[in-house]
Amino acid sequence: MFYYNAQVFKFIITGAGQGIGKEITNNLCKEFPQSKFILVSKSENVHSTRLENEKGCDGIKIRSEQCDLNNIEDLEILLSKIKPDEANVIINCAGILGVSGYSNEIDHKFYKDTFQVNCISPILLINHFLKNMQKKNFGRIINFAGGGAAYGYPKFLPYALSKVSIVRATETLADEQLQQGYDNILFNCIAPGAIDTQMLRSVEDAGGIIKSKGCITEPVKLTSFLVRNNNKEINGRFIHSRDNYNDPGLFNGEDNLKLRRKE
Secondary structure, eight states: OOBOOOSOOEEEEESTTSHHHHHHHHHHHHHOTTSEEEEEESSTHHHHHHHHHHHHSTTOEEEEEEOOTTOHHHHHHHHHTSOTTSOSEEEEOOOOOOOOBOGGGSOTHHHHHHHIIIIIHHHHHHHHHHHHHHHHTOEEEEEEOOTTSSSOOTTBHHHHHHHHHHHHHHHHHHHHHHHTTOOSEEEEEEEOOEESSHHHHHHHHTTOOOOOEEOTHHHHHHHHHHHHBOOTTSSSEEEETTSOTTSGGGGOSTTTTSSOOOO
């Protein structure tokens, strides 16, 4: 495995106020203390995440911004404060479960909110930084899938649709960069598994089926792997945090770890 020898990564991490996003932030700040970090969350807890890492990593360059990704005006304000060259690593952890219930019980208006946060806002965020990444032909974009991206997810159709959409968006954006000649802007999507977070507890409260629970360190480790990754075959992939991703053979074949129907 080959790794990109960057002196400074420039991270933007959404959903950094709690759950997986916060744990990923804490780990990356320790692993790359010379890098720069922009933390984003709807919750004011994002400022606590920043303060914790400022104390734990002396001299680290880190800032925190509150933004409701369901509010397009709020997102536009956020992007107006961040220059396109301030991020070369984007980690889209933010997500909402949305309204639960059987599909005939859910009003159509609730689909919009879930898609905005889980799919549309991440794409808009990526597009803000993409041209600058193209100038240097370097970028690492990591999106997060969730329940329903790889199988049916009863009672959570808006969430499932939004998550399978971000997986397809990840594949398509990766292909688009390759078509334009940018082979070192790598897009991948993580399936974290069922992690004991507030969102998972909401799923359980709504009667959702949880097959098995994983440890939060699993998606944290996979995120770190994908930040460091310089194997250009690991691009446009849908990787579960329990996959044996250290084995390069896992990525042999352009259809492996993709949204595909097996013949």
